[in-house]
Amino acid sequence: MDRLKSSARLMIVSDLDHTMVDHHDPENTSILRFNALWEAHYRHDSLLVFSTGRSPTLYKQLRKEKPMITPDIAIMSVGTEITYGKSMEPDDGWVQFLNQKWDKDVVIEETSKFPELSRQAETEQRPHKVSFYVKKEKAEQVTEALNKVLKGRGLDVKIIYSGGIDLDILPQGAGKGQALAYLLKKFEAEGKRPVNTLVCGDSGNDAELFSIPEVHGVMVSNAQEELLQWYAANAKNNPKILHASERCAAGIIQAIGHFKLGTNISPRDVSDLTKDIENAHPAHEVVNFNLLLEKWRRAEVENTELFLAGLKAVSHPTGVFIHPSGTESHIKDHLNILRKVYGDSQGKPLKIWVDDVSASQIGSDTWLLKFDKWELYGEERQGCVVTAVMSTKESNWFTWLHVHQTFLEQSAKQEWLF
Ligand code: GLC
Ligand code: MG
Numbered sequence: 001m002d003r004l005k006s007s008a009r010l011m012i013v014s015d016l017d018h019t020m021v022d023h024h025d026p027e028n029t030s031i032l033r034f035n036a037l038w039e040a041h042y043r044h045d046s047l048l049v050f051s052t053g054r055s056p057t058l059y060k061q062l063r064k065e066k067p068m069i070t071p072d073i074a075i076m077s078v079g080t081e082i083t084y085g086k087s088m089e090p091d092d093g094w095v096q097f098l099n100q101k102w103d104k105d106v107v108i109e110e111t112s113k114f115p116e117l118s119r120q121a122e123t124e125q126r127p128h129k130v131s132f133y134v135k136k137e138k139a140e141q142v143t144e145a146l147n148k149v150l151k152g153r154g155l156d157v158k159i160i161y162s163g164g165i166d167l168d169i170l171p172q173g174a175g176k177g178q179a180l181a182y183l184l185k186k187f188e189a190e191g192k193r194p195v196n197t198l199v200c201g202d203s204g205n206d207a208e209l210f211s212i213p214e215v216h217g218v219m220v221s222n223a224q225e226e227l228l229q230w231y232a233a234n235a236k237n238n239p240k241i242l243h244a245s246e247r248c249a250a251g252i253i254q255a256i257g258h259f260k261l262g263t264n265i266s267p268r269d270v271s272d273l274t275k276d277i278e279n280a281h282p283a284h285e286v287v288n289f290n291l292l293l294e295k296w297r298r299a300e301v302e303n304t305e306l307f308l309a310g311l312k313a314v315s316h317p318t319g320v321f322i323h324p325s326g327t328e329s330h331i332k333d334h335l336n337i338l339r340k341v342y343g344d345s346q347g348k349p350l351k352i353w354v355d356d357v358s359a360s361q362i363g364s365d366t367w368l369l370k371f372d373k374w375e376l377y378g379e380e381r382q383g384c385v386v387t388a389v390m391s392t393k394e395s396n397w398f399t400w401l402h403v404h405q406t407f408l409e410q411s412a413k414q415e416w417l418f
Contacts, residue, residue, distance in 0.1 A: 004047065007195055008047040008194040009194075009195050009196070010047075010198065011046065011196070011197045012047070012252070013049040013198070013199045013209060014051065015209075016051075016068075017054070017062075018222060019206070019248060020034070020252070021062065025248070028067050028351065030247065031066065031067060031249045032353055033249065033250065033266040035067065036287050036353065037256075037263075037264065038069060039069065039283060039286070039357045040283055040286075041262065043357050044281060044359060046194075047072045048069070050071040050074050050075065051209065052074075052076055053166065054076060054077070055081075055129075056076050056088070059074065070356045070372075077126040079170070079178055080098060080128035080170055086356065095128075098173060101156040101171065106153050107130045107150065108130060111130065111132065111146065111169070116135070118132060120166070128170060131166060131167065131168045131169070133165050134161075139161045147159060157170065157172055158170045161226060162204035162205040162206075163204070168205065176209050177207075177211060177212055180197075181212055196261050197212075197214070198215070198216045198217070198256065199217045200220065200255070201223070202219065202223045202224055203227055204227060210230075210231070210241055216242075217238075218241075218251055218254070219231060219241065220252070222251075267291055268291065273295075283359050285314065285397070286354055286359075289311075289400075290352050290373060293418055294350060297345040297417070298343070298350055299343030301342075308338070308339070311335050312335060315331040315399060316391060316400060318330070320403070331403065337418075338418070348377055349376075351375070352373070352376075354372065354373050354374070356372055357369065358371065365392045366390070366393070367389070367398070370387050375416075382416065383407075384407050385405070385406045386404070389401040
């Protein structure tokens with residue numbers, strides 16, 4: 001991970017299902033709040049790690065279903081697969097390490113003798129993870145018996161029960177906690193151990209995350225019984241672990257505030273964004289600007305004239321906007337078009353979010369920005385890559401000088417506005 005030149009200010013290591021992602025929230029309110037907070041205030045100097053039980057196949061599927069931003073590191077298949085960046089470059093060193101005292105064929109052979117176990121989908125069977133479903137009342141007894149049998153066959157395995165249904169068999173050195181410990185050791189060796197680390201989870205396979213020394217941890221309000229039981233037995237007196245009163249990503253945001261790890265005010269929680277233009281960082285302006293567009297198109301703006309004046313104030317007099325279709329216009333003229341589309345998404349569930357915002361200073365008062373921008377209409381989404389130039393030359397705040405958009409592959413189904 002060489003995106004950051006020095007230690008991350010905050011590293012968040014979060015589980016996905018029922019932690020970062022709330023499957024009972026069709027509006028995606030809390031994850032969108034988290035996304036805006038992360039891109040505006042943390043992306044530039046912090047690290048986001050997703051740690052999921054899902055295989056790469058199901059992880060990619062979830063990314064299509066939910067408005068998720070791109071993590072710096074993805075740990076998948078219960079800490080048995082680690083990849084870096086957008087391109088998901090695998091960590092081969094980790095794979096080598098997991099081969100110790102592991103033989104998948106023996107695990108398959110022995111588990112087939114247990115009628116209580118039913119095998120999960122093929123996508124979820126991975127080189128260092130064999131997964132089943134087993135009923136709650138059988139879980140303990142099966143785990144014990146399996147441990148004994150596999151030990152007898154010379155293997156050193158770890159058996160984890162999650163969500164009151166899933167049973168995973170992994171090499172002893174694997175798991176979400178071990179994968180995190182491995183990453184921390186790597187950062188340490190580079191002299192870049194994060195200043196703070198916050199782990200976030202809801203179920204059994206997340207328990208290990210909370211036993212890594214020195215990390216802060218949040219169990220979201222909706223955490224499973226098996227995690228709460230683990231906590232009661234092993235970590236009750238650890239002041240660095242919080243059982244949040246809020247669900248999923250809202251619980252993560254709550255924990256950032258509780259442990260004082262940095263700001264936890266998401267731009268989505270700011271009632272008047274037009275008054276919030278004197279920002280400390282251009283990424284913050286990117287997030288605010290796109291949120292304002294969302295509000296406009298949802299007809300959620302109280303004083304429309306003041307609002308347009310606010311948008312004008314952040315666009316440079318000669319600023320140019322290049323639409324994904326290739327059409328070029330002045331940003332100011334383009335803002336006039338906005339008048340016509342006020343509330344065009346009223347009643348429709350339009351959400352706009354930005355992902356992977358990067359900003360580099362290319363002059364004393366000039367910044368080059370790059371990010372992905374997504375629009376979600378219920379189930380349908382479209383996105384584009386945006387490169388932009390911002391300046392603080394003629395004002396105290398960031399103004400848009402140049403915006404160039406290109407559709408992302410999966411896109412271009414609906415009309416794209418701005
Ligand atoms: C995810 C995986 C599954 C695993 C479970 C618990 O749901 O898809 O294979 O058993 O997480 O770790
Ligand atoms: Mg979970």
